[in-house]
Amino acid sequence: MEKEIIQQNKETFLMLAKEDIKREGIDNLLAYLETTDFFTAPASSKYHLNEEGGLCAHSLNVYERMVALCDSEFGEENYNRESVAIIALFHDLCKTNTYKVEMRNVKENGEWVQKPYYTTDDSLPYGHGEKSVYMLSGFIKLTREEAMAINWHMGGFDRRVIGGSYDFNKAYNMYPLALLIHLADMQATFLDEKPIN
Numbered sequence: 622m623e624k625e626i627i628q629q630n631k632e633t634f635l636m637l638a639k640e641d642i643k644r645e646g647i648d649n650l651l652a653y654l655e656t657t658d659f660f661t662a663p664a665s666s667k668y669h670l671n672e673e674g675g676l677c678a679h680s681l682n683v684y685e686r687m688v689a690l691c692d693s694e695f696g697e698e699n700y701n702r703e704s705v706a707i708i709a710l711f712h713d714l715c716k717t718n719t720y721k722v723e724m725r726n727v728k729e730n731g732e733w734v735q736k737p738y739y740t741t742d743d744s745l746p747y748g749h750g751e752k753s754v755y756m757l758s759g760f761i762k763l764t765r766e767e768a769m770a771i772n773w774h775m776g777g778f779d780r781r782v783i784g785g786s787y788d789f790n791k792a793y794n795m796y797p798l799a800l801l802i803h804l805a806d807m808q809a810t811f812l813d814e815k816p817i818n
């Protein structure tokens with residue numbers, strides 16, 4: 622991703638967060654982001670947007686999809702825009718400071734060359750959605766629905782579900798935004814970002 626696009630995405634992200642979110646602690650949360658790799662990290666190591674700036678770009682794609690889903694489901698003025706912004710912009714906060722670049726040998730035109738690739742090195746192994754909730758809770762107080770939505774945004778792909786948990790079914794029944802953020806995440810990943818592998 623070009624440097625100008627990365628910078629534009631960062632500005633858009635900060636503008637949306639400041640416009641939509643007035644909750645106590647949001648300033649500290651945004652200041653914290655500046656000390657991390659959030660705006661330059663990839664969205665994944667080898668799937669969707671595995672490139673510099675991917676995580677911020679993905680968060681913006683999810684925000685757009687989430688707003689469109691909420692507009693059509695509830696009507697434009699009939700939902701809490703602050704909640705939707707918190708859920709969409711920060712659902713993957715857990716990916717902050719978890720990727721690093723390593724080198725590997727790849728054969729190109731019959732020659733071995735060194736190429737960089739992303740690998741993961743999570744210094745806070747707290748899970749995925751639950752980790753985003755934990756990190757956010759250090760800065761802002763989440764509502765029950767916001768916490769549920771961020772916690773279960775991976776839906777059936779969540780490792781806890783693979784381990785046998787069906788709690789996300791119940792959460793989706795009780796909290797519409799929990800289902801909608803999962804759908805928005807899937808739309809952004811598979812329709813907007815087209816994972817290459």
Ligand SMILES: [Fe+2]
Nearest residue numbers: 712713749775
């Ligand atoms: Fe995620």
Ligand SMILES: [Fe+2]
Nearest residue numbers: 679712713806
């Ligand atoms: Fe995501």
